[in-house]
Amino acid sequence: MLSKHRVVDLLPTKHGHFIGGMYVDPRGAEVYTNIAPAYDMPLGDVAVGTADDVQVAVDAAKAALAGPWGRTTPSERAKVLRRVAELLLEHRQAFARLEALDSGKPYSEAYEGDIARSAYNFQFFADLTAHQVSPSYTSDDGTLHTTLREPIGIVGLITPWNLPLYLATWKLAPALAQGNAVILKPAELTPLTAMAMGNVFNAAGLPPGVVNIIQGFGAGGAGEALVKHPDVKAISFTGETTTGEAIMRAAAPQLKKLSFELGGKGATVIFADADLDQAVATAARAAFRNQGQICLAGSRLIVERSVAPQVIDQLLVAVRSIKIGDPLDPMTTMGSLVSRDHRDKVEKYAAYAKSCPGVEILCGGKIPSDYRQGAYFEPTVVTGVAQESRLIQEEVFGPVLTVQVFDSADEAQNMVNGTPYGLSCSVFTRDINKAQNFARSARMGLVWLNTWFSRDLHTAFGGMKRSGIGREGGQYSLDFFSEFKTISMAMRPY
C-alpha cells in the first residue's frame, strides 16, 4: 500500500537514485541543490550520478530480466501498467504539486495536463500491448514464418525538463509494455516526479530492477555514461538538437538503436478567411502555454496581411489577460520559467530583438516588475523580424512570439519551412483545399488544421529535419522498444 505521504515526503530529503526497487545512496558523494524556480527555494540535494551508479543500475536491470519479468506475457505486463496508471491518478494532486514546485509551471496545468496524461500513457500502452498479435505467413513451399516481437533488453531513457513526468512516462510505458528493463535519466532541473515514481512502481508490483532511475547531469555525467554503456542497447532521447548530436556520436561505436525527439520552431499560420476569434485564442495558447517551453509551441505567428492589424489587436488582448503568478495559485495561467539560467537566455533573445533595426516589441520583453524573485518573464510579442533573424531561426523555448505577415500561401509556406526545424505547425483557414495543400507542403512531422496540440496517442509523433529521428506514439513506440525475430519452420505440405 502506497502511503500518500511517501510521494510528498520525498521533497525535503536528499535524493539519491532508485535502483533495484529501492531508493539508494549514490556511489559518489557529489550532490547539487535542486531549486523551485518560482520561489528561488531549495528543494533538497540531488545525487550527481556517475558511471558507477549506471553500472549498479545495469546490474539490477540484468537481474530483473533474468527473473520473472523476462518471462512475463503482454497481458501480465498490461495489468501492472494499469495499476501504475491508477496509482498515479490516486496521487494526482501530490504529483501535480511536485511538478509545479520543481518546474515552475501552474499547478492546474500539471494536474489537468501533465499528470493526467502521464497516467493515460500507462493505460494506453497497457491496452495496446495486450491486443498485439504476431503476424505469420505460409510461403509456397509450405514453410510457416512467424515474426515475433521480443524485448530489446536494457534500454536507456533520457528526458528533458519541460514536461518532466509526461515525457518520462511517454517512454517508460511502451518500453515496459514490450518487456524491457529501463534506466531513466530525468533532467537535472526537474528530478522529483520521476523520483516519486519509484514508490508507484513498487506499489504497483513491478519487480525490482525493471525500472531504475539515475539522477544527475548529461554530458560527462550519468546521461553520457548511460549512452556509452555496452549493455544498454537502445536510447530514447527527448531534448535539444545539439544534445541529440552528442548522443549520436557517443552511441555510434556501438551502433545503438536511437530515437530522437528534438527541438522545434513551430508556426501558427492564420489565413484571412479563418475563424479569427478561434485562431487568435489558439495562437496565444500555442505560444504561451507552459511559459512557451514546449517543443510544439507555436512560437511564430504568420498572418495574412489583410487581417494582420485585427489579429495583432486581438492577440494583444489575449496576451494581456494572461495571469502571471505563483504556480500554486489556481488563478495563475503563466508560472515561472524553469530556472534563472534559462530565463537569462530568454532575456538575451529579448535584448537582441530590441537591438535589431525595424523590430518592434509589442508587449513584454522583460522580467515582470512584481516578480524579482523567481524566474519569471513576461509574455512577449515581437514584429518586424526578418526570416533570417536568430529570433526566427533559433529555438528560444520561452514566452516569446514573433509575428510575420504574408501576402500569398507560397510566401507563408516558405516562412513555415524556412528554419532548420520540422516538428509542427498549425494552419487556420475555412478553405479545406487550401488547408490540405498547405499541410502536404509543410516539412513538419505534425500539422494541425484549425487546432493545436491535438495529440492522439495512436498517431505518429516526431519531427523532420533537425527536429528528430524516428517516430514515437502507438505502434511506433512499441516497434522502437522491440526486437523482431522471424522464425521459419519447414512444414510437410498437407
Ligand code: NAD
Ligand atoms: P537537453 O538536451 O539539455 O537535456 C535533455 C536531457 O539530456 C537531460 O536529461 C540532460 O541531462 C541530458 N543530456 C544532456 N547532455 C547529454 C549528453 N551529452 N549525453 C546524454 N544525456 C545528455 O534539453 P532540455 O534543455 O532539458 O530540454 C529542452 C529541449 O528539449 C528543447 O530543445 C525542446 O524543444 C526539446 N524537447 C523536444 C520534444 C520533442 O518531442 N521533440 C519534447 C520536449 C522537449
